[in-house]
Amino acid sequence: MHLHDVWFVLIAVLWTGYFFLEGFDFGIGILTKLLARDRPERRVLINTIGPVWDGNEVWLLTAGGATFAAFPEWYATLFSGFYLPLLIILLCLIVRVVAFEYRSKRSEDRWQTSWEQVIFWSSLLPSVLWGVAFANMVRGVKIDANREYVGTFWDLLNVYSILGGLVTLTLFTFHGAVFAALKTVGDIRTRARRLAFRLGITAAVLAVLFLGWTQKDSGDGTTLGALIVAVVALVAAVRMIWIGREGWSFVFSGITIAASVAMLFLALFPNVMPSSLNAAWNLTVTNASATPYTLRIMTWCAAVATPVVLIYQGWTYWVFRKRIGTQHIAEVH
Amino acid sequence: MQLSLETVDVARWQFGITTVYHFLFVPLTISLSALTAVLQTAWVRSKNEKYLRATKFWGKLFLINIAMGVATGIVQEFQFGMNWSDYSRFVGDIFGAPLAFEALIAFFFESTFIGLWIFGWDKLPQRIHLACIWIVSIGTILSAYFILAANSWMQHPVGYTYNKVTGRAELTDFWKVITQDTTLVVVFHTITAAFLTGAAFMIGISAYHLARKKHIAVMRTSLRLGLAVAVVAGLLTAISGDSLGKVMFKQQPMKMAAAEALWDGEGPAPFSIFAVGDVDKGHNKVAVEIPGILSFLADGNFSSYVPGINDINKAEQQKYGPGDYRPNIPTAYWGFRWMIGFGMTSFAVGLAGLWLTRRKLWVAEEHRTGEDEAPKLMLTRNTPFGDRFAAWYWRIALWTMVFPLLANSWGWIFTETGRQPWAVYGLLRTSDAVSPNVSTGEVFGSLIAFTLLYAVLAVVEIKLLLKYAKAGPPELTDSDRNPPTKIGGDSTDADRPMAFSY
Numbered sequence: 001m002h003l004h005d006v007w008f009v010l011i012a013v014l015w016t017g018y019f020f021l022e023g024f025d026f027g028i029g030i031l032t033k034l035l036a037r038d039r040p041e042r043r044v045l046i047n048t049i050g051p052v053w054d055g056n057e058v059w060l061l062t063a064g065g066a067t068f069a070a071f072p073e074w075y076a077t078l079f080s081g082f083y084l085p086l087l088i089i090l091l092c093l094i095v096r097v098v099a100f101e102y103r104s105k106r107s108e109d110r111w112q113t114s115w116e117q118v119i120f121w122s123s124l125l126p127s128v129l130w131g132v133a134f135a136n137m138v139r140g141v142k143i144d145a146n147r148e149y150v151g152t153f154w155d156l157l158n159v160y161s162i163l164g165g166l167v168t169l170t171l172f173t174f175h176g177a178v179f180a181a182l183k184t185v186g187d188i189r190t191r192a193r194r195l196a197f198r199l200g201i202t203a204a205v206l207a208v209l210f211l212g213w214t215q216k217d218s219g220d221g222t223t224l225g226a227l228i229v230a231v232v233a234l235v236a237a238v239r240m241i242w243i244g245r246e247g248w249s250f251v252f253s254g255i256t257i258a259a260s261v262a263m264l265f266l267a268l269f270p271n272v273m274p275s276s277l278n279a280a281w282n283l284t285v286t287n288a289s290a291t292p293y294t295l296r297i298m299t300w301c302a303a304v305a306t307p308v309v310l311i312y313q314g315w316t317y318w319v320f321r322k323r324i325g326t327q328h329i330a331e332v333h
Numbered sequence: 334m335q336l337s338l339e340t341v342d343v344a345r346w347q348f349g350i351t352t353v354y355h356f357l358f359v360p361l362t363i364s365l366s367a368l369t370a371v372l373q374t375a376w377v378r379s380k381n382e383k384y385l386r387a388t389k390f391w392g393k394l395f396l397i398n399i400a401m402g403v404a405t406g407i408v409q410e411f412q413f414g415m416n417w418s419d420y421s422r423f424v425g426d427i428f429g430a431p432l433a434f435e436a437l438i439a440f441f442f443e444s445t446f447i448g449l450w451i452f453g454w455d456k457l458p459q460r461i462h463l464a465c466i467w468i469v470s471i472g473t474i475l476s477a478y479f480i481l482a483a484n485s486w487m488q489h490p491v492g493y494t495y496n497k498v499t500g501r502a503e504l505t506d507f508w509k510v511i512t513q514d515t516t517l518v519v520v521f522h523t524i525t526a527a528f529l530t531g532a533a534f535m536i537g538i539s540a541y542h543l544a545r546k547k548h549i550a551v552m553r554t555s556l557r558l559g560l561a562v563a564v565v566a567g568l569l570t571a572i573s574g575d576s577l578g579k580v581m582f583k584q585q586p587m588k589m590a591a592a593e594a595l596w597d598g599e600g601p602a603p604f605s606i607f608a609v610g611d612v613d614k615g616h617n618k619v620a621v622e623i624p625g626i627l628s629f630l631a632d633g634n635f636s637s638y639v640p641g642i643n644d645i646n647k648a649e650q651q652k653y654g655p656g657d658y659r660p661n662i663p664t665a666y667w668g669f670r671w672m673i674g675f676g677m678t679s680f681a682v683g684l685a686g687l688w689l690t691r692r693k694l695w696v697a698e699e700h701r702t703g704e705d706e707a708p709k710l711m712l713t714r715n716t717p718f719g720d721r722f723a724a725w726y727w728r729i730a731l732w733t734m735v736f737p738l739l740a741n742s743w744g745w746i747f748t749e750t751g752r753q754p755w756a757v758y759g760l761l762r763t764s765d766a767v768s769p770n771v772s773t774g775e776v777f778g779s780l781i782a783f784t785l786l787y788a789v790l791a792v793v794e795i796k797l798l799l800k801y802a803k804a805g806p807p808e809l810t811d812s813d814r815n816p817p818t819k820i821g822g823d824s825t826d827a828d829r830p831m832a833f834s835y
Contacts, residue, residue: 051452054445057407065432076422098404150770293503294503297504298433302437316449328828328830
């Protein structure tokens with residue numbers, strides 16, 4: 001196995017970590033409108049991710065930085081090509097950070113309502129757009145001989161990619177609802193379970209369509225394996241939330257996300273960004289990668305740092321393991 | 334003179350605006366996390382409640398600030414790929430690694446432990462909670478280190494070879510990239526300047542309250558801490574700046590010449606105090622100079638020869654082919670002066686304050702003030718500042734908050750524009766670095782979007798800072814005074830509200 005193959009796997013792992021963690025963050029953001037009935041409930045939801053959302057988002061920055069370092073060509077083509085969707089995602093992520101931090105820092109109703117709107121929309125739009133971006137990346141886009149994206153923004157919006165966007169939207173919202181059921185007490189917990197069940201069914205229908213389409217277009221035996229794991233785990237997650245096993249449901253919704261990301265990356269390999277114009281112009285793990293020397297240094301760093309990160313980030317979840325309800329929310333200060 | 338805007342110009346404006354804006358928050362984050370950690374350490378060790386109130390007060394302002402730092406930092410990670418894809422292809426093998434390390438090592442530290450610190454007051458034992466803010470502080474410094482190593486490589490590329498087949502620079506010696514003198518000196522200069530920035534912030538807000546005789550115990554301590562840090566950091570900023578000047582003279586002589594608007598080489602070369610240049614004709618119309626000083630700043634010798642802009646331009650034309658290798662001279666010249674001027678003003682305010690507010694040294698017994706009295710500004714042993722002068726000192730001290738922010742911004746504007754026309758000095762021109770497939774309209778749209786959003790956020794942030802800065806330190810609660818002994822909190826009351834919630 002070459003180092004660039006290792007890094008292909010590691011980048012898939014980083015994106016999996018990102019979608020697993022920020023997936024429920026986005027879901028919680030969306031649920032502030034779908035599930036919460038009033039401000040105390042919205043605050044309960046926001047506070048379930050309060051101590052952790054910032055660390056979760058760093059998975060994206062690490063995925064971005066690692067792509068830049070390990071596959072400079074991939075980084076350059078992807079981010080200059082998917083310009084507008086990425087711009088919208090960035091603008092959303094910026095206001096989302098500020099919204100979480102600033103919402104409670106003033107007591108005026110208008111102030112808090114505005115930031116709550118921001119939290120909802122800035123969670124919803126990236127949830128859709130990441131799916132759109134990944135679907136396009138797997139299916140292939142118009143990349144020319146110079147490795148430049150030569151399509152337009154509208155080329156990125158097609159039935160397949162929009163379906164991909166709906167899958168990430170519903171899957172993240174489902175994942176978030178399961179997380180909410182797992183982390184809250186009281187009335188909101190019961191409703192979170194019920195809503196999660198309905199969201200899970202919707203996500204399952206869309207996911208089967210999207211992953212099936214992916215399998216038909218660019219699948220092989222390994223992708224089929226990942227597809228089956230994803231679908232079985234999703235069904236299990238829905239079943240578990242129905243019978244009130246929130247912890248297990250969350251494990252299975254996590255596996256669904258991981259298996260779906262794995263399937264997309266397996267469908268890509270050995271390409272990283274196929275060209276829809278000419279297969280000779282595909283960006284691959286070989287022609288897009290950094291030098292073996294750089295990859296070796298990166299591998300050492302990742303091998304030492306990643307376990308440490310996982311330990312202390314995991315520890316954070318343990319510190320804040322208690323469920324919260326409206327009674328735990330301090331008065332606005 | 335070109336009238337139409339090229340994509341590269343718009344992309345440069347976007348990079349400049351988003352980066353300078355981001356860097357308003359970065360130095361404050363670096364220094365306030367450390368200063369908050371110092372205050373919290375004082376609380377844990379002394380059990381004096383004024384330190385806990387100070388920790389909570391400065392910690393709150395720090396959090397308002399770091400939110401903006403984090404938010405505006407996200408763009409930086411992706412902007413290279415979006416607007417500068419040819420740059421990314423060319424340097425990715427070298428430039429990407431420090432960026433990835435920054436995320437993996439520094440960002441995870443910062444973001445995870447800041448969450449633990451914000452929400453951990455009633456969940457973590459005192460010392461573990463204290464360790465969290467220290468880890469955040471270490472994270473901010475590591476982050477600065479990695480990104481400055483990457484930037485230093487653009488100023489002075491080392492540890493690489495140019496590969497003709499792949500058409501890019503490839504890494505051969507990573508150790509050299511992260512330990513070259515440019516990196517080390519720039520890190521030193523940036524960190525010390527960051528502490529000057531945070532110190533001035535503390536001085537300003539403490540002065541505001543002390544002038545009104547409010548929150549005296551907390552603000553008095555904060556003021557003294559701020560003043561001491563301002564003096565030490567200011568001095569170190571000057572020293573590191575001097576080393577940086579010497580490194581720059583060796584590695585980027587054009588930038589040094591531009592900083593002084595020195596058109597033609599001289600030995601000994603003078604330091605320019607004021608100049609109005611005629612850029613097209615390549616000389617100054619007006620110039621006020623001190624002989625020999627530039628030679629000393631550049632080379633440590635009062636009579637060394639310093640090559641001028643015209644000489645270096647000719648030399649670079651011979652080396653790299655025809656073209657104009659001059660950066661924007663007025664920007665470099667004035668940027669350099671604003672940087673030094675604003676930075677050193679803050680240092681001077683700090684030095685004056687440290688003397689004026691001293692408590693015992695050379696102050697007559699009857700003029701000494703206690704813990705709960707506003708400091709009396711003492712000029713000499715028996716002469717206090719008159720009320721009018723004292724009021725002026727507090728006013729200047731308040732405004733000194735702004736000076737390092739301006740100095741930092743001009744420092745970056747100087748060093749980045751002073752490298753032009755190069756993106757990577759001597760290797761890659763800025764005009765060859767921009768994304769070829771992104772249209773001017775797209776970049777322009779994104780420039781407008783970021784600028785408008787950042788303007789709105791600036792208003793929001795400043796109002797919030799003012800609100801909390803004016804409110805002063807909070808009163809302590811029972812929960813503050815009785816930190817938990819167990820991880821996860823030791824309250825037996827299942828319905829107890831969280832000490833902090835969003």
